[in-house]
Amino acid sequence: MSNCKTIAVCNQKGGVGKTTTTVNLGVGLAMQGKKVLLIDADPQGDLTTCLGWRDSDSLSVTLTEKLQAIISEQEQNPFDGILQHKEKVDLVPSNLSLSSLEMTLVTAMSRESVLKNYLSLVKDKYDYVLIDCMPSLGMITFNALTAADSVIIPVQAQYLPAKGMTQLLGTIAKVRKHTNADLKIDGILLTLVDGRTNLAKSTVEALRENFGSHIRIYRSMIPAAVKAAEVSSKGTSIYAYEPNSPVSKAYAGFTKEVLADGRQKERLHAAHEHAR
Numbered sequence: 001m002s003n004c005k006t007i008a009v010c011n012q013k014g015g016v017g018k019t020t021t022t023v024n025l026g027v028g029l030a031m032q033g034k035k036v037l038l039i040d041a042d043p044q045g046d047l048t049t050c051l052g053w054r055d056s057d058s059l060s061v062t063l064t065e066k067l068q069a070i071i072s073e074q075e076q077n078p079f080d081g082i083l084q085h086k087e088k089v090d091l092v093p094s095n096l097s098l099s100s101l102e103m104t105l106v107t108a109m110s111r112e113s114v115l116k117n118y119l120s121l122v123k124d125k126y127d128y129v130l131i132d133c134m135p136s137l138g139m140i141t142f143n144a145l146t147a148a149d150s151v152i153i154p155v156q157a158q159y160l161p162a163k164g165m166t167q168l169l170g171t172i173a174k175v176r177k178h179t180n181a182d183l184k185i186d187g188i189l190l191t192l193v194d195g196r197t198n199l200a201k202s203t204v205e206a207l208r209e210n211f212g213s214h215i216r217i218y219r220s221m222i223p224a225a226v227k228a229a230e231v232s233s234k235g236t237s238i239y240a241y242e243p244n245s246p247v248s249k250a251y252a253g254f255t256k257e258v259l260a261d262g263r264q265k266e267r268l269h270a271a272h273e274h275a276r
């Protein structure tokens with residue numbers, strides 16, 4: 001059994017901090033000694049750009065080629081084209097070509113499992129694979145949810161967060177029914193929290209009211225800060241750009257919560273093995 005945990009960072013709502021969370025959770029885990037692979041599953045290529053590959057259209061190997069090789073059953077070196085970031089995370093980059101692949105996928109065999117099949121070739125080398133999803137619930141996102149062990153949902157502190165959540169939970173239920181029965185929701189991460197308002201508190205209350213207590217909300221919440229917006233053009237994580245900022249501390253705290261989840265899983269696994 002692979003010890004790698006694959007997490008999809010997913011919300012079909014745009015601009016809620018998915019990409020920023022993928023970068024800073026990924027680098028946070030790497031700083032704790034974990035081997036981390038990041039997957040840019042968005043044709044916008046924001047994750048690729050954020051990590052410093054500005055000209056993503058000039059990359060000859062991207063997620064598109066990796067998935068294309070799986071679809072057409074071509075031989076590939078699955079590691080070929082994986083980029084190495086100086087903050088010790090690996091990246092499968094993306095660019096606009098991914099959107100034409102999304103259309104090819106519609107008619108492909110096992111079309112929901114193409115990303116899962118690709119990841120099965122590389123994941124043994126990693127402790128964590130994080131998938132930065134695009135803001136839609138199309139075939140690429142369905143592939144991400146099929147490949148994942150769990151989902152982290154960044155939610156922007158605002159009124160009425162429940163609206164989009166219902167649709168997302170519906171998609172997760174569909175994935176569980178058809179392609180990935182074991183898919184878990186690790187939790188909701190509140191992002192873009194403005195400390196001057198009570199919005200975070202009312203967002204948490206609204207989420208609890210609508211989804212009961214069965215979805216966990218991370219204790220760490222990510223403040224809204226100019227530095228966090230700036231860092232996306234610097235090619236680094238927030239830890240490298242502004243190590244002592246509140247956003248940096250919040251992402252470090254969030255990383256610890258995610259790691260604690262993993263350890264709990266290891267303990268359960270060990271107890272299970274012991275009982276056999």
Ligand SMILES: Nc1ncnc2c1ncn2[C@@H]1O[C@H](COP(=O)(O)OP(=O)(O)OP(=O)(O)O)[C@@H](O)[C@H]1O
Nearest residue numbers: 014015016017018019020135223224225228229232
């Ligand atoms: N904590 C923060 N404080 C201020 N700005 C932030 C913060 N986190 C992210 N941003 C900015 O908000 C915008 C949206 O963030 P991000 O790209 O991470 O969201 P996303 O959910 O990935 O968006 P998309 O749906 O387009 O993929 C970006 O410009 C980013 O720099």
Ligand SMILES: [Mg+2]
Nearest residue numbers: 018019042046
């Ligand atoms: Mg994004």
